[in-house]
Amino acid sequence: MNTGPAATNNPAASSAPSSANSAVATTATAIVNIASLVTNDPSLGDGTPLGLIQDAAVVIDGDRVVWVGESSKAPATDNRVDAGGRAVIPGFVDSHSHLVFAGDRTAEFNARMSGQAYAAGGIRTTVAATRAASDEALSANVARYLGEALRQGTTTIETKSGYGLTVEDEARALRIAAEHTDEVTYLGAHIVSPDHADDPAAYVALVTGEMLDACAPYARWIDVFCEKGAFDGDQARAILTAGKAKGLHPRIHANQLSYGPGVQLAVELDAASADHCTHLTDEDVDALAHSSTVATLLPGAEFSTRAPWPDARRLLDAGVTVALSTDCNPGSSFTSSVPFCIALAVRDMGMTPDEALWSATAGGAAALRRTDVGRLTAGARADLSLLDAPSHVHLAYRPGVPLVTEVWRAGVRQYAGSGH
Ligand code: NIG
Ligand code: FE
Numbered sequence: 331m332n333t334g335p336a337a338t339n340n341p342a343a344s345s346a347p348s349s350a351n352s353a354v355a356t357t358a359t360a361i362v363n364i365a366s367l368v369t370n371d372p373s374l375g376d377g378t379p380l381g382l383i384q385d386a387a388v389v390i391d392g393d394r395v396v397w398v399g400e401s402s403k404a405p406a407t408d409n410r411v412d413a414g415g416r417a418v419i420p421g422f423v424d425s426h427s428h429l430v431f432a433g434d435r436t437a438e439f440n441a442r443m444s445g446q447a448y449a450a451g452g453i454r455t456t457v458a459a460t461r462a463a464s465d466e467a468l469s470a471n472v473a474r475y476l477g478e479a480l481r482q483g484t485t486t487i488e489t490k491s492g493y494g495l496t497v498e499d500e501a502r503a504l505r506i507a508a509e510h511t512d513e514v515t516y517l518g519a520h521i522v523s524p525d526h527a528d529d530p531a532a533y534v535a536l537v538t539g540e541m542l543d544a545c546a547p548y549a550r551w552i553d554v555f556c557e558k559g560a561f562d563g564d565q566a567r568a569i570l571t572a573g574k575a576k577g578l579h580p581r582i583h584a585n586q587l588s589y590g591p592g593v594q595l596a597v598e599l600d601a602a603s604a605d606h607c608t609h610l611t612d613e614d615v616d617a618l619a620h621s622s623t624v625a626t627l628l629p630g631a632e633f634s635t636r637a638p639w640p641d642a643r644r645l646l647d648a649g650v651t652v653a654l655s656t657d658c659n660p661g662s663s664f665t666s667s668v669p670f671c672i673a674l675a676v677r678d679m680g681m682t683p684d685e686a687l688w689s690a691t692a693g694g695a696a697a698l699r700r701t702d703v704g705r706l707t708a709g710a711r712a713d714l715s716l717l718d719a720p721s722h723v724h725l726a727y728r729p730g731v732p733l734v735t736e737v738w739r740a741g742v743r744q745y746a747g748s749g750h
Contacts, residue, residue: 351397358391359409365720368419370692370705390712393740421485421713422668423694428659429489430503433459448635450559460493478666483734485713492517504548515551538572552578556592563591597621603697608640618650624697626653629674630663643680653693673729683723712741
């Protein structure tokens with residue numbers, strides 16, 4: 331199922347604003363004089379999947395968008411914010427990160443950049459540091475990386491456990507994660523715990539038993555690293571099935587380092603997302619294209635492990651819904667920057683700037699099965715960024731430049747950078 335950008339252009343749909351706009355109270359706030367507004371509603375603006383409106387305005391009431399359209403037609407409101415010809419985009423939806431950790435893996439990165447390969451085993455280093463950290467230190471770390479992400483335009487973020495690997499440490503990680511975000515994933519099956527290195531079956535029993543019971547109350551999702559050196563297809567199926575029985579919905583680290591069963595399993599179990607998707611057979615691509623499982627691409631990991639890029643073009647051309655996220659973690663992708671991932675996806679993965687922007691907003695929302703975020707239309711949560719640029723294309727065109735100058739989340743300006 332593809333809800334992503336296609337090469338279609340529908341001039342008949344260019345008469346925004348839409349009939350979907352709600353009645354506007356004068357107490358609302360209008361952001362006017364927007365050079366270009368990405369709505370992600372193809373019935374608006376230029377009729378492309380981005381629903382791009384030029385010379386636009388957005389009206390916010392409380393935590394919601396109530397009106398979008400041409401700036402000259404904006405309804406009267408008591409509060410007006412002049413965007414000064416900047417672009418406005420929906421807040422990024424980063425549907426894949428690992429923020430509950432302590433320490434870093436600088437030495438491992440250094441070794442990799444001197445030619446060593448990435449392997450799942452490095453996770454043990456972070457497990458040891460995370461177990462040794464206090465709750466306060468872990469929480470402060472999550473807050474730090476969420477702050478970084480927010481200042482780069484991220485307004486919704488998923489994050490996981492996976493660096494505890496005991497009942498207490500996994501439950502603790504999820505409890506801390508849930509204090510910071512609604513999108514929390516239980517990843518007790520990140521690797522076989524070092525405490526059970528000789529008996530992986532016993533660890534799977536723990537992950538699907540006592541650990542699941544302790545973790546499920548804090549989580550919405552369950553994830554497995556399905557990979558050589560982590561969990562095989564049968565183990566992954568057992569873990570995700572047990573999670574489903576407890577009301578958690580599956581997502582999978584699939585086909586990152588090698589070909590394998592992860593993607594097919596994701597489709598079989600109706601996982602919301604198969605994440606990484608770096609090594610795919612034609613059958614894998616076909617299975618994704620005929621499913622409601624999103625392929626979440628994480629180019630920060632390929633950048634940081636000097637691995638081959640996932641082929642976004644192949645997935646998009648097959649009709650797969652693609653999301654783009656950071657995978658922020660200290661081992662394989664220590665970046666909280668969605669703009670960086672957009673630039674990589676455009677430069678190296680065959681995505682157009684429009685497709686990359688869609689995947690980092692609406693695509694991320696699809697990977698979290700959310701309809702209230704990832705778009706700027708009446709009824710959506712008022713999550714948006716102002717860019718110090720006339721259009722979203724500059725995110726890829728001006729890589730590494732901090733273009734996000736203002737971020738609003740749930741109708742509140744959460745970040746206002748310098749320069750405006
Ligand atoms: O998504 N692949 C598994 N997990 C992380 C890496 C975690 C780590 O190396 O610490 C990932 O890339
Ligand atoms: Fe990951």
